[in-house]
Amino acid sequence: xxxxxxxPLIIPLAxxxxxxxxxxxxxxxxxxxxxxxALLSVxxxxxxxEVQQHGxxxxxxxxxxxxxxxxxxxxxxxALMLLATGLMGLCVTVYSLADADSDQEAxxxxxxxxxxxxxxxxxxxxxxxxxxxxxxxxMLIASFVLLALGGKREQMEGAIKYVALNLIxxxxxxxxxxxxxxxxxxLNMAHxxxxxxxxxxxxxxxxxxxxxxxxxxxxxxxxxxxxxxxASYHTPPIAVITIFSALLSKVGIYVLIRVFTxxxxxxxxxxxxxxxxxxGLTMLFGALGAIAQPELRRLLxxxxxxxxxxxxxxxxxxxxxxxxxxxxxMLHIMAAKSALFLTSGVVARMSxxxxxxxxxxxxxxxxxxxxxxxxxxxxxxxxxxxxxFWGKLALVxxxxxxxxxLLVAMALGVSVLxxxxxxxxxxxxxxxxxxxxxxKLHHLPAVRRGQMIVPALLLALVSxxxxxxxxxxxxxxxxxxxxxxxxxxxxxAVLGVTQ
Amino acid sequence: MESxxxxxxxxxxxxxxxxxxxxxxxxxxxxxxxxxxxANLLIxxxxxxxxxxxxxxxxxxxxSALPVADPVPQALILTAxxxxxxxxxxxxxxxxxxxxxxxxxxQDVMVTENQGQEKLGQEEEx
Amino acid sequence: xxxxxxxxxxxxLLPLMLLFSLFLLLRGHNEPGGGFxxxxxxxxxxxxxxxxxxxxxGRRMLRVAPLQLVASGLLIxxxxxxxxxxxxxxxxxxxxxxxxxxxxxxAGTPLLFDLGVYLLVAGMSLLIIFTLMEEN
Numbered sequence: 092x093x094x095x096x097x098x099p100l101i102i103p104l105a106x107x108x109x110x111x112x113x114x115x116x117x118x119x120x121x122x123x124x125x126x127x128x129a130l131l132s133v134x135x136x137x138x139x140x141e142v143q144q145h146g147x148x149x150x151x152x153x154x155x156x157x158x159x160x161x162x163x164x165x166x167x168x169x170a171l172m173l174l175a176t177g178l179m180g181l182c183v184t185v186y187s188l189a190d191a192d193s194d195q196e197a198x199x200x201x202x203x204x205x206x207x208x209x210x211x212x213x214x215x216x217x218x219x220x221x222x223x224x225x226x227x228x229x230m231l232i233a234s235f236v237l238l239a240l241g242g243k244r245e246q247m248e249g250a251i252k253y254v255a256l257n258l259i260x261x262x263x264x265x266x267x268x269x270x271x272x273x274x275x276x277x278l279n280m281a282h283x284x285x286x287x288x289x290x291x292x293x294x295x296x297x298x299x300x301x302x303x304x305x306x307x308x309x310x311x312x313x314x315x316x317x318x319x320x321x322a323s324y325h326t327p328p329i330a331v332i333t334i335f336s337a338l339l340s341k342v343g344i345y346v347l348i349r350v351f352t353x354x355x356x357x358x359x360x361x362x363x364x365x366x367x368x369x370x371g372l373t374m375l376f377g378a379l380g381a382i383a384q385p386e387l388r389r390l391l392x393x394x395x396x397x398x399x400x401x402x403x404x405x406x407x408x409x410x411x412x413x414x415x416x417x418x419x420x421m422l423h424i425m426a427a428k429s430a431l432f433l434t435s436g437v438v439a440r441m442s443x444x445x446x447x448x449x450x451x452x453x454x455x456x457x458x459x460x461x462x463x464x465x466x467x468x469x470x471x472x473x474x475x476x477x478x479x480f481w482g483k484l485a486l487v488x489x490x491x492x493x494x495x496x497l498l499v500a501m502a503l504g505v506s507v508l509x510x511x512x513x514x515x516x517x518x519x520x521x522x523x524x525x526x527x528x529x530x531k532l533h534h535l536p537a538v539r540r541g542q543m544i545v546p547a548l549l550l551a552l553v554s555x556x557x558x559x560x561x562x563x564x565x566x567x568x569x570x571x572x573x574x575x576x577x578x579x580x581x582x583x584a585v586l587g588v589t590q
Numbered sequence: 591m592e593s594x595x596x597x598x599x600x601x602x603x604x605x606x607x608x609x610x611x612x613x614x615x616x617x618x619x620x621x622x623x624x625x626x627x628x629a630n631l632l633i634x635x636x637x638x639x640x641x642x643x644x645x646x647x648x649x650x651x652x653x654s655a656l657p658v659a660d661p662v663p664q665a666l667i668l669t670a671x672x673x674x675x676x677x678x679x680x681x682x683x684x685x686x687x688x689x690x691x692x693x694x695x696x697q698d699v700m701v702t703e704n705q706g707q708e709k710l711g712q713e714e715e716x
Numbered sequence: 717x718x719x720x721x722x723x724x725x726x727x728x729l730l731p732l733m734l735l736f737s738l739f740l741l742l743r744g745h746n747e748p749g750g751g752f753x754x755x756x757x758x759x760x761x762x763x764x765x766x767x768x769x770x771x772x773x774g775r776r777m778l779r780v781a782p783l784q785l786v787a788s789g790l791l792i793x794x795x796x797x798x799x800x801x802x803x804x805x806x807x808x809x810x811x812x813x814x815x816x817x818x819x820x821x822x823a824g825t826p827l828l829f830d831l832g833v834y835l836l837v838a839g840m841s842l843l844i845i846f847t848l849m850e851e852n
Binding site: 224244248254255259261262265266268269270272 | 618633638670681691
Binding site for chain 2: 841844
């Protein structure tokens with residue numbers, strides 16, 4: 092069953108290759124994309140079951156024994172993230188059937204999406220720090236091209252900012268990895284964990300930790316490195332932003348949690364005030380930025396930043412409850428946020444604009460669409476029966492247990508701000524009267540509308556169900572956080588020995 | 591040798607950062623390339639410098655007693671160079687496209703004209 | 717910009733460089749060389765030809781679209797990784813033929829992988845070079 096671990100890499104890669112070979116067959120590319128993401132989700136479910144039954148899995152690429160070869164590892168956390176990747180990929184691919192225009196498809200939209208998924212799956216599975224860098228670059232190259240695809244003027248501006256900032260992050264990451272190898276002589280994450288436990292944590296090791304923290308923070312859009320995200324995420328088509336906001340920044344957070352619980356637990360504890368400060372300020376500045384935006388996509392981009400703060404909060408607190416809360420919140424935010432993005436994409440398609448001022452009155456004609464926007468919006472804000480509430484509750488509880496009252500106050504305050512700006516946006520889109528000089532609404536054909544609405548509906552339902560029945564998912568998150576905080580099982584799975 | 595390389599690496603980082611904050615996107619790409627090279631040289635230096643001892647077993651299978659070079663940093667640098675090559679090539683294509691659509695390589699021009707266009711568009715709609 | 721010297725030289729250089737790239741590819745397993753360098757030499761050969769005769773002629777000389785080279789390279793590399801799965805070994809494990817083949821010595825999946833890299837690198841570099849040299 093160990094070969095199961097390779098499937099999340101093989102499936103998207105093979106699909107991308109097939110897509111490249113059949114460059115002009117768009118229909119084939121579309122079907123292949125849907126099959127691939129569906130298969131990916133199934134594989135992730137199998138992996139999750141396998142990990143629950145047999146504990147953490149590992150496999151050695153090329154049969155080179157760890158720590159010399161490249162190890163792939165799946166624990167509960169990575170299996171959950173893989174499942175989310177598969178489902179998000181599926182939703183976005185279906186949505187793209189209606190949203191991607193023929194020009195984008197002709198330039199290889201579907202194969203690129205698969206390459207992006209390949210990079211994401213690789214980052215979730217790898218147990219080797221340098222391999223992680225390679226997957227990051229795979230992901231970045233695919234995302235650069237997806238951002239610039241279409242070649243509109245404003246898109247170019249966003250792409251340049253994205254390229255520059257992410258390449259700086261890559262350079263920092265590379266320097267950090269090089270220094271870490273110089274100090275420890277290994278790059279296998281489990282091996283690194285053992286080696287670093289034996290060393291005094293003075294001199295270069297905290298510096299390396301800070302370098303890596305900065306590199307991953309840029310990727311995850313954490314304060315003070317978040318500014319590139321709203322500057323570039325508002326330009327490309329909605330389907331592309333959805334997958335970026337759902338997966339790319341979450342990969343940054345995933346890696347932060349993985350590296351700082353496994354390799355640098357000491358630095359996480361000594362650096363707690365810094366991490367918590369960054370978390371609180373990320374929430375606050377994201378929310379304040381969102382309030383000031385007159386445009387829907389920019390508003391949602393700032394909202395993405397704001398939610399990243401909550402995810403980082405769990406890492407800073409470093410208790411089982413906090414990490415479980417973070418993981419739950421991460422899954423919740425992927426579903427709810429993407430439902431918001433996709434619904435606003437439908438709105439933008441129909442009204443031809445995303446300026447809040449020029450929109451309005453949609454409730455009268457499309458009441459269902461209004462509900463589809465409102466439910467995930469309330470979920471993101473953390474209103475009780477929905478999934479966001481439980482994630483925030485766990486984080487707040489963990490914060491109170493660790494006596495971080497200021498941070499808890501910030502988290503709660505930002506929730507109120509989130510509720511304010513999302514409801515304002517909802518009113519602007521659906522409730523207020525349509526401005527007199529607004530353009531007429533484009534009516535979408537039923538099939539296209541279905542292709543756009545069904546994914547959004549599915550994601551909103553996930554958020555609703557996870558909110559009504561949080562118990563099973565939360566238990567999984569708890570297992571994941573226990574595995575993160577007890578390194579022994581991970582190290583044993585990779586190296587075959589206990590420390 | 592290490593200290594000399596350290597100075598070179600520092601110089602590369604400084605030059606790269608300086609170029610990155612210039613307004614011209616061409617210079618920005620050069621800055622990115624320098625940053626990547628600085629990181630590669632850094633890996634090379636922290637991986638211990640050994641002179642004239644290639645890390646492979648000779649055909650007769652006899653290993654010399656002297657220390658040989660560590661192959662891992664070399665493999666890392668090679669991979670990083672290859673990846674850097676790909677990313678920089680993409681960035682070059684991107685700036686060519688930008689230059690074609692915007693007609694300038696100045697980032698300020700790009701941003702202000704975009705805002706100008708947005709305003710213009712709004713006024714037209716009014 | 718037409719250069720008579722380059723145009724004449726490239727007629728001789730192109731086949732030589734292609735041969736040299738194959739040599740690099742085949743000696744790559746134990747000696748300096750390999751698919752990556754070989755692919756770059758191929759790309760350099762066609763890039764020189766393109767410099768001498770223009771982008772359209774370059775594309776015509778290559779005959780296949782660079783993107784197809786990339787795709788087939790990836791496909792070959794992926795196949796070399798999938799073959800050991802059939803033998804029950806992990807992804808990308810090296811399988812070697814028992815009998816040495818003439819000229820190339822022991823053949824195996826690493827050579828197949830290298831061939832994939834060779835095509836991929838040549839295709840990718842040429843894709844970028846042609847895109848940058850397009851006139852418009």
